[in-house]
Amino acid sequence: MADKLDWLNKHLAMLRYITLMDVVEKEGYKIRPDLADFFVGVNTVEEMVFKFAGMGRFKCACELMAYIAHRRAAVWWLYRCIHSLLEELAENPAVERDIADIGISFEPTVPDFAKVETPKADPEMIASMKAKLADMEADYQKARAVADPQMLGLVEEAMEVAYQEFKKVHGIHPLDLIKKLGERMEEDPHPIDPDSPLFKAADELKAKLQTVRKETVDTIKSVIPPKVPAHEKKVRDDALSAVYRWVAAPDEENSKACLDIGNECPDTPAGLLSLSAFWAFGNLMPGGKQVIPAPPGLAANGLVQTLLMCALHKGGTRKVKERYEVYFNLGVEVMSGTDNWEEGIVTGRAPHENLSAPANVPPAGGGAPRGDGTAYKRWKPESPGP
Numbered sequence: 050m051a052d053k054l055d056w057l058n059k060h061l062a063m064l065r066y067i068t069l070m071d072v073v074e075k076e077g078y079k080i081r082p083d084l085a086d087f088f089v090g091v092n093t094v095e096e097m098v099f100k101f102a103g104m105g106r107f108k109c110a111c112e113l114m115a116y117i118a119h120r121r122a123a124v125w126w127l128y129r130c131i132h133s134l135l136e137e138l139a140e141n142p143a144v145e146r147d148i149a150d151i152g153i154s155f156e157p158t159v160p161d162f163a164k165v166e167t168p169k170a171d172p173e174m175i176a177s178m179k180a181k182l183a184d185m186e187a188d189y190q191k192a193r194a195v196a197d198p199q200m201l202g203l204v205e206e207a208m209e210v211a212y213q214e215f216k217k218v219h220g221i222h223p224l225d226l227i228k229k230l231g232e233r234m235e236e237d238p239h240p241i242d243p244d245s246p247l248f249k250a251a252d253e254l255k256a257k258l259q260t261v262r263k264e265t266v267d268t269i270k271s272v273i274p275p276k277v278p279a280h281e282k283k284v285r286d287d288a289l290s291a292v293y294r295w296v297a298a299p300d301e302e303n304s305k306a307c308l309d310i311g312n313e314c315p316d317t318p319a320g321l322l323s324l325s326a327f328w329a330f331g332n333l334m335p336g337g338k339q340v341i342p343a344p345p346g347l348a349a350n351g352l353v354q355t356l357l358m359c360a361l362h363k364g365g366t367r368k369v370k371e372r373y374e375v376y377f378n379l380g381v382e383v384m385s386g387t388d389n390w391e392e393g394i395v396t397g398r399a400p401h402e403n404l405s406a407p408a409n410v411p412p413a414g415g416g417a418p419r420g421d422g423t424a425y426k427r428w429k430p431e432s433p434g435p
Contacts, residue, residue: 059385061095061114063122069094077346078116084109107373108360114380115352120329123348125296125390126383127322127355128289130376132400134318134359139404143364145276149266281317284310286401288319293399295326296390304330318358325351 066072072094073080080088087104091097094117101110115123193201216222221229291310295303308327314320328348333341360372367375382388393399 059381059387061098061381061384062386063119063384064094064117065119066094066117068092069097072113072117075345076116076349077344078113078349102377107370107377108356110377111356111373111380112353114377114384115356116346116349118380118384120331120348121296121299122383123352124292124322124326124329125388126380127325127352128292128296129379129383129388129400130356130359131289131318131322132404133375133379134362134365134372135401135404137365137367138362141364141366143362148269151262151266153262281314284314285317285319288314288317288323289401290399292319292323292326293390293393293401295330297394299326299330301330301332301335304332305335308335318355318362321351321355321358325355 066076069088069092072078087100088097091100094113098110098113098117101107101113114126118126212223219226288307288310291303291306295307304327307323307330311320311323311327315324325348327335328343328351331343333343356373356376359376360369365372379388
């Protein structure tokens with residue numbers, strides 16, 4: 050639960066829909082069957098959002114907000130979520146795993162609960178047994194010393210006869226058998242033959258698997274270009290700049306720019322948000338003679354998936370549930386009007402540009418500078434944006 054529950058004192062003003070019926074019918078919001086009971090008796094979307102939050106279901110609250118929010122505010126909200134993720138990654142970057150490192154070893158991994166240690170010799174027990182044997186030998190010698198020599202000779206002769214009969218049957222004298230048993234106790238009970246054919250077959254199989262693995266890795270690398278961190282950062286920053294320009298002035302020009310840059314990196318949060326901003330503009334054919342309206346829920350679904358990509362992103366300092374709570378709080382700030390994009394327009398620097406680049410000097414001719422030297426323009430009232 051959020052600290053102090055500050056969001057309980059907020060009022061969501063930047064909304065496109067008020068009732069749940071409106072968002073379901075006009076935006077295509079789907080009420081999940083497993084959540085249907087929570088909606089009983091709730092009429093307004095704002096009440097439902099805070100009900101989800103009160104139950105700790107911040108993911109559900111965020112998804113509903115993506116559908117009900119004013120589109121311009123919603124895109125700004127997701128921009129702030131990505132900015133929050135970038136701050137996390139600056140503290141704890143995601144580590145990319147080289148595909149060539151996968152499957153290097155084919156040795157099985159035995160879980161801890163299934164591991165069995167080889168029994169080790171107990172020195173104390175061995176010493177105790179040797180002491181008992183020594184005592185028995187001493188007692189035996191004492192008995193021989195006090196026994197009648199003639200009777201002792203007859204007994205030993207009879208025992209030898211029995212021993213020889215034992216040897217005829219088993220091929221070994223009993224005393225020799227006892228001696229060998231003592232020697233075997235000191236040997237490894239589970240000797241391993243290093244020349245066993247099993248080891249040879251295993252080595253041959255591992256060699257074949259490594260050959261197949263190398264061929265597979267080479268094939269994958271030949272069709273998938275390697276990642277270039279500097280290029281990925283540039284494309285990401287370009288996408289976020291396009292989104293910020295759209296938020297500042299949601300017109301056809303900026304919508305088309307969001308489409309173009311979003312198509313370059315649709316599998317990243319920034320790229321998908323850029324496409325979502327284009328869909329939020331509402332016209333799938335900017336600059337055309339005919340307006341092709343975006344299907345209901347297209348932009349909202351893009352925002353929901355952007356949230357999911359941010360929440361599941363590798364690296365960072367927060368877990369998935371913690372991120373959704375942070376994103377929810379950012380959404381409340383934006384929807385209640387306490388967080389907006391005005392500062393970036395005035396200073397000429399969008400928040401993501403302040404993460405790594407130094408401040409710019411205002412360009413000649415006045416206006417607020419951007420990271421690339423151009424100025425963000427304000428939205429004109431006559432623009433046909435959302």
